[in-house]
Amino acid sequence: MQYQEIIRRLKAMGDPKAIEGMARFGIRGQKVYGISMPALRSLAKEAGKDHALAQKLWGSGIHEARILASMVEDPKLVNENQMERWVRDFDSWDVCDQVCGNLFDKTSWAYQKAVEWSKRREEFVKRAGFALMACLAWHDKQAKDETFLKFFPAIKKGAGDERNFVKKAVNWALRNIGKRSRSLNQAAIKTAEEIQKLDSKSARWIATDALRELKSTAVQKRLPG
Numbered sequence: 001m002q003y004q005e006i007i008r009r010l011k012a013m014g015d016p017k018a019i020e021g022m023a024r025f026g027i028r029g030q031k032v033y034g035i036s037m038p039a040l041r042s043l044a045k046e047a048g049k050d051h052a053l054a055q056k057l058w059g060s061g062i063h064e065a066r067i068l069a070s071m072v073e074d075p076k077l078v079n080e081n082q083m084e085r086w087v088r089d090f091d092s093w094d095v096c097d098q099v100c101g102n103l104f105d106k107t108s109w110a111y112q113k114a115v116e117w118s119k120r121r122e123e124f125v126k127r128a129g130f131a132l133m134a135c136l137a138w139h140d141k142q143a144k145d146e147t148f149l150k151f152f153p154a155i156k157k158g159a160g161d162e163r164n165f166v167k168k169a170v171n172w173a174l175r176n177i178g179k180r181s182r183s184l185n186q187a188a189i190k191t192a193e194e195i196q197k198l199d200s201k202s203a204r205w206i207a208t209d210a211l212r213e214l215k216s217t218a219v220q221k222r223l224p225g
Contacts, residue, residue, distance in 0.1 A: 001046060001047040001048075001050075001053070003053060003056045003057065006043065006047065006053075006057065006065070006068070007060065007062070007065065009043065010033055010035060010043075010062065010064055010065060010068075011033065013033065013035045013039055014033035014034050014035060015033075015034040015035070016034060017034070018034030018035070018036070028091070028092050030061060030063075030091070031060075031061055031062045031063055032062075032063040032064070033062065033063065033064050035064045037067075037098075040064060040067055040068050040071065041071065043068060044068055044071035044072050047068075047072045048072065049072055049073070049074045050072050050073075050074075051073060051074050051077045053069075053072055054069040054070075054072050054073035054074075055069075057069035057072070058086060058089070063092065063095065066089070066095055066099070067094070067095060067098045067099070067102075070098055070099040070102040070103040070104075071102050071103075073103050075103055075104075075106035075107045078103065078104075078107045078109075079109075080109050080113075083104060083107065083109055083113060086099060087099075087113075087117065087124075087125050087128050088122075088125065090124035090125065090127075090128060091124065092124075093124070093127060093165045093168075096124050096127050096128050096131055096165075097131050097135075099128075100128055100131040100132045100135050101131070101135040101138075101139070104128070104132055104135075105132055105135040105136050105139055105140070106139075110132055110136055111136065111147065113128075113129070113132060114129050114130075114132035114133045114136065114151065114154075115129065115150070115151070115154055116129065117129030117132070118130055118133070118154040118155075118157075118158055119154070119157075123163055123165055123166060124165065126158070126161065126166050126169075127165050127166050127169040129154070129158075129169075130154075130155070130158060130166070130169035130170050130172065130173040131169050131172065131173070133148075133151045133154075133155070133173035133176070133177065134169065134172040134173040134175075134176040134177075135176075136148075137173070137176035137177045137179075137180055138176050145180070145181055145183050145184050148177045148180065148184055149184070149187060151173065151177060152177075152187060152188075152191045155170055155173055155174050155177075155191060155195075156191055156194060156195055158170045159195045159198060159200065159202065159203040159206050159207070160198060160200040160202060160203050161202060162200070162201065162202045167202040167205065167206055170206055171205075171206045171209055171210055174188055174191065174192060174195075174206065174210045175188075175209075175210050175213055175214065178192075178210065178213075178214040178219075179213075179214070179219055179222070179223070180224075181223065181224055182223045182224070185214055185219070185220075185223055188210070188214055189211065189214050189215065192206075192207040192210045192211045192214065193207065193211070195207040195210075196208065196211070
């Protein structure tokens, strides 16, 4: 599928009312068309994997085109420089999370960047670090528990960030890791209890919310291992 055809279709699929709804949920961008995720996934399936197309879609600066780029890009062809270029362009939490979950967590750089970005100051770059941790915990079924134990120091350190989009991603990472196995659940609960003692409103919210889920009967029953 050609780039210009996709852009025409994206414009035709746009919904001004949806843009208003997205804004209420903090979804913003310079060029937003208001297209649903199912519609974007359907379009991505038509387009197939195409590295060159993904580059053009990202370069368009269109909100939905960038999400689509993360769906059609081939993770095997993504290098570190591309990840750094794209993460610097993040301007909305949903683009951040979609790119991390559709693409970045499937690259060979995923674990390295999760830690690196969690230490960065830029709001959406930092969010990307914790979003990657959350996505890896959910998607990488073959990874050993020890791999995720290495994330806990970064999670504890990031818990003091009061910015909404960062603290929610820290919480997301902590909860997802804690639902992978019984041993990681215990480690996540221990980390949450340590976070709860920090002198930070954000940290207390992260810990309280995470502990509620991680200790819940529903999660405890589902834990493997």
